[in-house]
Amino acid sequence: MTLPPCSLCGGGRAEIKQPHTGLRLCWRCFRRQVVERVRNEVKRWGLFEPGHRLLLAVSGGKDSFTLLDVLSQIHDTGRMVALTIIEGIPGGYHVEEARAISRYARSYGVDHVVVSFRDYFGATLAEMVREASRRGVGEKPCTFCGVLRRRIMEEQARLLGADRVVTAHNLDDEAQTALMNLLRGDYVGLVRMHPVAALATRDFVPRVKPLRKVYEWETAAYAFRSGYPIQSVECPYLYEAPTLRLRARLAMYRLEGSRPGSLLRMMEALDVLLEPAARSLARSPVELPRCARCGAPTSPTRRLCKACELLEKVGLRRAPQQTLQPG
Numbered sequence: 450m451t452l453p454p455c456s457l458c459g460g461g462r463a464e465i466k467q468p469h470t471g472l473r474l475c476w477r478c479f480r481r482q483v484v485e486r487v488r489n490e491v492k493r494w495g496l497f498e499p500g501h502r503l504l505l506a507v508s509g510g511k512d513s514f515t516l517l518d519v520l521s522q523i524h525d526t527g528r529m530v531a532l533t534i535i536e537g538i539p540g541g542y543h544v545e546e547a548r549a550i551s552r553y554a555r556s557y558g559v560d561h562v563v564v565s566f567r568d569y570f571g572a573t574l575a576e577m578v579r580e581a582s583r584r585g586v587g588e589k590p591c592t593f594c595g596v597l598r599r600r601i602m603e604e605q606a607r608l609l610g611a612d613r614v615v616t617a618h619n620l621d622d623e624a625q626t627a628l629m630n631l632l633r634g635d636y637v638g639l640v641r642m643h644p645v646a647a648l649a650t651r652d653f654v655p656r657v658k659p660l661r662k663v664y665e666w667e668t669a670a671y672a673f674r675s676g677y678p679i680q681s682v683e684c685p686y687l688y689e690a691p692t693l694r695l696r697a698r699l700a701m702y703r704l705e706g707s708r709p710g711s712l713l714r715m716m717e718a719l720d721v722l723l724e725p726a727a728r729s730l731a732r733s734p735v736e737l738p739r740c741a742r743c744g745a746p747t748s749p750t751r752r753l754c755k756a757c758e759l760l761e762k763v764g765l766r767r768a769p770q771q772t773l774q775p776g
């Protein structure tokens with residue numbers, strides 16, 4: 450079977466059908482289009498500036514390879530450091546697997562740092578989850594994972610003098626989070642998702658998401674067609690207790706399947722609708738109180754930050770900070 454010609458260049462063979470635009474693209478045009486969309490999104494909100502030092506959170510999954518590849522085309526790779534966090538979960542990533550990302554990062558001239566939960570907090574995520582269930586602590590694995598990963602990113606960003614923490618969240622991730630915030634009626638959470646609000650923080654290194662308008666199937670196609678050794682590890686805790694995120698994910702797949710472009714249009718609408726609120730939040734950032742144990746910024750009602758509280762619940766105290774470089 451011969452493939453039809455590319456909708457854009459007419460010369461290449463169209464390998465990739467893009468339902469939300471109706472285009473059939475050759476690999477070269479698809480790759481160029483994804484890079485341009487990311488470049489435009491970065492410029493539109495000022496996600497980072499040319500002189501900025503970026504810390505890229507890379508897990509080894511498709512999104513992170515795509516992030517590394519795309520950013521190396523739009524930013525000075527000498528100002529980028531990649532960070533891999535090894536949580537320590539059954540079937541999860543190990544130091545050996547992080548070496549694959551390391552090789553690619555360094556081939557682009559990007560330094561790579563590997564940090565594990567065990568080095569950082571004295572236990573793996575799996576050990577924390579086991580201890581939490583033994584002690585009857587009502588915290589979900591995703592809470593430990595999310596809060597403690599963010600803590601590592603923040604500390605590494607400060608250590609490395611980064612201006613931005615860059616994560617590989619794609620459009621599907623963002624649309625799910627937005628829908629969850631809507632379903633919970635969490636207006637503030639919704640506004641905080643806006644790139645303008647995310648950049649306004651004084652207490653944290655701003656976290657930005659350059660792939661926020663790229664569909665998950667597109668990051669997968671990009672990474673796969675580029676030939677990256679993608680780790681497709683599914684989180685073992687995903688189906689343990691069906692979360693709101695999982696339900697939102699399934700509902701959104703159905704919507705997108707029947708009306709391609711739905712998620713993109715929803716996020717574009719939210720970007721416009723929420724911008725005034727995000728700007729006003731940015732004009733009056735609140736000075737946050739400090740955690741009594743670690744000194745990190747925390748919410749006004751807390752004595753300990755969420756990270757310290759979680760660690761305390763499973764009988765851990767912070768181990769001295771360490772980073773290790775894979776060979």
Ligand SMILES: [Zn+2]
Pocket residue numbers: 455456457458459460461474475476477478479
């Ligand atoms: Zn083409």
Ligand SMILES: [Zn+2]
Pocket residue numbers: 740741742743744745753754755756757758
């Ligand atoms: Zn703390």
